[in-house]
Amino acid sequence: GLATSAAQAQGNYPQRPITMIVPFAAGGPTDVIARIVGDNMSRTLGQQIVVENVAGAGGTTGITRGAQAQPDGYTIMMGHMGTHGAAPALYPNLKYDPSKDFAPIGLAAGTPILIVAKKDFPAKDLKGFVEYVQKNGDKVNMAHAGVGSVSHSTGIFFTSVIKAKPTMVAYRGTGPALNDLMGNTVDFMTDQIVNVAPQVQGGNIKAFAIATATRSPALPDVPTTKEAGLDGYEVSAWNAVFAPKGTPPEIVAKLNEALVKALSDENTKKRLLDLGGVIPSTAEQTPASLQKLVESEVARWTPVLKAAGATAE
Numbered sequence: 001g002l003a004t005s006a007a008q009a010q011g012n013y014p015q016r017p018i019t020m021i022v023p024f025a026a027g028g029p030t031d032v033i034a035r036i037v038g039d040n041m042s043r044t045l046g047q048q049i050v051v052e053n054v055a056g057a058g059g060t061t062g063i064t065r066g067a068q069a070q071p072d073g074y075t076i077m078m079g080h081m082g083t084h085g086a087a088p089a090l091y092p093n094l095k096y097d098p099s100k101d102f103a104p105i106g107l108a109a110g111t112p113i114l115i116v117a118k119k120d121f122p123a124k125d126l127k128g129f130v131e132y133v134q135k136n137g138d139k140v141n142m143a144h145a146g147v148g149s150v151s152h153s154t155g156i157f158f159t160s161v162i163k164a165k166p167t168m169v170a171y172r173g174t175g176p177a178l179n180d181l182m183g184n185t186v187d188f189m190t191d192q193i194v195n196v197a198p199q200v201q202g203g204n205i206k207a208f209a210i211a212t213a214t215r216s217p218a219l220p221d222v223p224t225t226k227e228a229g230l231d232g233y234e235v236s237a238w239n240a241v242f243a244p245k246g247t248p249p250e251i252v253a254k255l256n257e258a259l260v261k262a263l264s265d266e267n268t269k270k271r272l273l274d275l276g277g278v279i280p281s282t283a284e285q286t287p288a289s290l291q292k293l294v295e296s297e298v299a300r301w302t303p304v305l306k307a308a309g310a311t312a313e
């Protein structure tokens, strides 16, 4: 009967390529993590994982599409601290609820935030940078990946901590924002380490601080915000795999197994670690742990963003 053939279809999953929606431009942090992790997962699953970049509205366009896709395991998505943590506070009409409309698969990587600026920025350290941004107001441009994205919410948080009001410049992802930072046409951003590490290492942009309690092994010369004299700005992001709500538990389990396997693969780990990504602990790799993280992140970001007076455009 029907039930039997549905169960068989799940047992044979996957039988065709899987689409992974990346809700930002190609080449940026979410895209990079999706491709690194997806590469290994597709080998385990025996089917290709095809990344589809659906950028717009700080990642909420792509995640809305993913939430509304058939829950059959053939459309999954890479969400993050922005799409599943900050966005609800900024979009009163958001078409998905991060904690209700998904079948969480698992955390893919932690991504510490760096304060980075164009190479020619007239400051030599974080203190000088903060003073300059405070003094020059809207003459300074802050790049971000759209309202509700990681760079936007961590940037709003940063400017509220230092009490500055730079001009905000929106991009379809921090991949393209980084290009303009390297081209010296935008001044600074707060971005995930996996995007900026190679350009910091290459000396193409300046990194004033990393907003974590300890330095990153990928960028050992970059001081923490605290070391650099800024209190009250510690923030880290994360990227995680989600399926639409209603995805059968057997399929969720298969996808989670493939993700867990990817995160224990030496080559996959090295690719993430070289970019400064943080590999989640085994306990953090479960769907239940991701569900809890989403709920706690929405609770954490809502008051921060409301207090900073941030609203959607």
Ligand code: MLT
Binding pocket: 024, 025, 028, 029, 030, 031, 059, 080, 082, 144, 145, 149, 150, 151, 152, 172, 173, 174, 175, 192
């Ligand atoms: C991206 O992939 O462009 C991002 O994760 C951007 C962001 O949220 O800041």
